[in-house]
Each structure stands twice: as structure tokens, then as C-alpha cells.
Amino acid sequence: MTNSTVDEITNALEVTRVSPTGVTFAGQSLKLDSVDDAKSIIDEINKCPNLQFLNLEGNTLGVEASKGIAKALEKHPEFKRALWKDMFTGRMKTEIPKSLEFLGSGLVSAGARLTELDMSDNAFGPIGVEGLAALLRSSSCYALEELRLNNNGLGITGGKLLASALTDCYESSKKDGKPLALKVFIAGRNRLENDGAKALAEVFKMIGTLEEIAMPQNGIYHPGMAALSDAFSNNKNLQILNLNDNTVGEIGAAAIAKSLPHLQNLKEINFGDCLLKTSGAILLADGLKNGHEKLEELNLGHNEIRLRGAIHLIKAVSNKSKLKVLNINGNQFGEEGRLQIDHEIREIGKLNALSSLSEDESEDSEDESSDGTCHSESDMEEENIETKTPEDFLNLPTADNFLALGDARSELILREAKKGQSMDVNTYVPILMKVASLVASSKENISEMALDCSEKLFKELFTWSEGSSNSSMVNNTILVHLGLIKSEDKKFKPAWNLDGCFKALKNVIGKNYVTEITRDTLTLFLQKEKVGSR
Incomplete structure (x- = not known):
């Protein structure tokens, strides 16, 4: 252990609170790699006669340091609250599961019965849940009341793994005579999506004792x-x-x-x-x-x-x-x-x-009237601006500007959308929507031409998405620009005629260049979301 490390830990101890009920090293920014690095923490754990909690938030633990702390925890069956937020900054993904396994095994060996486990702000992803799984399934979590896993990057896979571990814990604890009675479940910013949420919903339904749910x-x-x-x-x-x-x-x-x-x-x-x-x-x-x-x-x-x-x-x-x-x-x-x-x-x-x-x-938005509805194509036509370039059409996507592009309008707009470069979905899709909005035109010839042009744009987009394995991104971008799911840009609102956009999408949804997963995803929203709810 270097002199600088000793100095850091010594200085940290000066502001570390050791109480009769626990030890905290919160916010000390200690980098603990070896057992020697963690010695001062281990000593404080050993000295605490009634270790109810250990707060290591804001430090970073390596595998060996975790092993040493776990060994010290084995002597504390009274331990109840693991406050281990933001504890693995700068650690490799392969290190974190091992550290979690050691810490968990220390609690299991002690016979501890946790009431609170806070692992928030540790970006360990699904592999981290694998490291926690043994602890979550063990008797040490039978009495767990608060589980905080905020901002862990769990994803769908991690959500399902977590649900499986909690299900096993509930069933085992029930056989033991007192089923898991979780009160607080926190899991924000984890990209759980529908499948992860569904898996956890089954756990919530089974437990039935929750007082706080934050997702x-x-x-x-x-x-x-x-x-x-x-x-x-x-x-x-x-x-x-x-x-x-x-x-x-x-x-x-x-x-x-x-x-x-x-x-x-x-x-x-x-x-x-x-x-x-x-x-x-x-x-x-x-x-x-x-x-x-x-x-x-x-x-x-x-x-x-x-x-x-x-x-x-x-x-x-x-x-x-x-x-x-x-x-x-x-x-x-x-x-x-x-x-x-x-x-x-x-x-x-x-x-x-x-x-x-x-x-x-x-x-x-200046594109909305006082009742919040988008200006129609006929409203914009009143501007009566005569232009013949795709740039002018995109700036003011009126029927007249669309007509002024001539018979090569599809090729001109496609070239403008791609700018001769590789696909930029965030630029391409809004252009597509501006064209598709004209499908709702009351003028039959305009509607038909816009339908034909939007079909060519959709085909280009879907063909590219399949070839580049970007279908999920493209589907989400389309749904955002149809106002069916939220944009990360909080101020974004569709500024085009959505009725026309829906008609244009329905026109291509059954084409052979639309993959099955894209078809199923978009059809689900088209069928279940009512245009009138906008």
C-alpha cells in the first residue's frame, strides 16, 4: 500500500462517522484495490459492536478489497442495511460481479437478514445482476424491505434476471414460513422496456406488499x-x-x-x-x-x-x-x-x-393554431411561395412547392434527404414526414404523388435499416415522429399533418421490404393508438 493511499484513508477516517449502529465512508472517493487498501474500513467494521449498516457510497472497490470487507462482514449476523451506491466507478465489467459475489457471500455466511439493499448508480448491467443473484436468492434477503437499483443499466436481460432471483427468494422465504414482504422497489433509468417491466410486474403481483414503486x-x-x-x-x-x-x-x-x-x-x-x-x-x-x-x-x-x-x-x-x-x-x-x-x-x-x-x-411552436392543432396544407398554401428546389420545399412543405419540383421530385427529395452521404435517420425521417403529410391533401393528384414519393422514401429507409441492423432505431424514430412515443428532446412536437403520415405508413406496411419485426412493431401502434388522441 503506497504512502499516498495511507494518507487518503487516514484523512477519510477523520470525517468518517462510526456510530454504535454502523460505519460510513460515504463520499470519500477512495480507490480500494487490495485488502491492505481496505484495512481501515475492515478495522472499523471489526470494532463496531452492532453493525446495522455499512455505507460505502462514492468509493470504488476492486475484487480483493471486496473480499477483505466480505470477510469482516461474516462476523456480523446483526447486519441489516447495505448502502452500496456508486461503488464501482472505473472498474471493469468482469470485476464487478466477482466483487458482488464476495460481498454477498459474506452476508450469507454471517446469517445476516437484510432489510435494505441499495446498489444504485452502479452501471453494472445484466452481468452485475448475475453477481447479485446468489445474495438475492439467499435467506439473507428473506426479510428485505427496500431494494434500490436506480441507474444500473439493467436492460431487458437484467430486468428478467432480477425478476427470476426475486421470484426464487419469495418462494423460498414462503416455504421458510414468512414470505418476502418487499415495501420499496426503486429501478429508474434502467432501460427495462416492456419485457423487463412485464417480468417485474409478475414479481410485484406475487409479493403484494409494496408501498413505493419508482421506475x-x-x-x-x-x-x-x-x-x-x-x-x-x-x-x-x-x-x-x-x-x-x-x-x-x-x-x-x-x-x-x-x-x-x-x-x-x-x-x-x-x-x-x-x-x-x-x-x-x-x-x-x-x-x-x-x-x-x-x-x-x-x-x-x-x-x-x-x-x-x-x-x-x-x-x-x-x-x-x-x-x-x-x-x-x-x-x-x-x-x-x-x-x-x-x-x-x-x-x-x-x-x-x-x-x-x-x-x-x-x-x-408557431406551427400550431390557438387550439393546438397543426396548420393544414391548405393553410400553408396561402403563403403562395413559388419555388423549384427541394430545399424550399423542405423549408415550407406546401403542395405548390411539391408540384414545382417536377416529375423528378422523388429523386430530388431523396438526394436531399441523404445529402449524398450515408443515412442519417434523424435528418431523413423528418423529411419523409413532410412528404407523407401531403398524402392528406384534399387534392387527389397531390395526394397520389405524395403517396408515391413517400413510398420510395420508406423503401430506401427500411432497406437500409435491415442491411445495417438498425431496424430498432428506425422503428423508434418513426414512432417518435408520429407522436406515438416520446422524444428525448422534451420540446419536440410533430410539426406535420399526422393523418397523412399515418396513411403513408399504412400504404407500405405490408410491402416485402418491410421486415416482420418492423411490421409487427409498427402495426401494433397503428392499430391500438387512435389518431384522435393526439
């Missing part, structure tokens, strides 16, 4: 939401529900609304930035209007909700005497709508609960 930013769409909603109904003591920044939509909102009457203990609900739109907000309002007397916070900000949805929500919370926060900021109410909301909220006596409406998105 924000996981790329979950309505199939995953439906599975989770079904599981929520089995957890009747649920108090905090956070699914912020997923894609709920109208179908997902309908599933959640169905579960809400079963969840009368809810105190905090966060469905901010979930693409609820007006129809989804109305569905949630209907699910909340009866009961829910304990509700204190409702966050539905940044959801493309218009005034009608806001009025339904205000009526739904009018009988919630404990409501402290109603966040509907970042929606699409317009100036007059905000005044009406202010009036309605005053009428029910909850002005103090209403958050600011300063980020109303209806003011962000």
Missing part, C-alpha cells in the same frame, strides 16, 4: 404499463407511484385508471412526461375522482394535455383535502386556457396546490 425513464410503453397496472392492483398499500418519463399514452392510461380504484392509499403519483395527452389525462381523472383521500401530490406535467384534460383533472381532485401539489405545467393550455385553469382551481379552493404554468408548450 422512471425505462422506455416502457403501454404493453408494459398494462402488466404493471394489473400488478399494482394487488399492492393495495401502495403509497408512492413514480413512472415518470415513460410512454403511457391513452392505452396505458386506461390500464392504470382501471387499477386506481384499488389503490386508495396513494399519496404521491408521478406520471410526468409520459405522453398521456388529453385523452389519457381524462382517463386518469376518471380513475381518481372517487376516494383517494390521502392523495398529496399529483404530477402530470409535460404530457401534451390540453384544456379539456386539465378541467377533468381539477374536478377529479376537488375532493382531495390533503392535496398539496398539482403539477400540470408544461402542457398545452394557451393563455386563455391558463386563465380558465386559474379560475377553476380557485373555485375548488386549491390555488396553493397548483404549480406554475409558466412552461405552457402551446406557445413554443
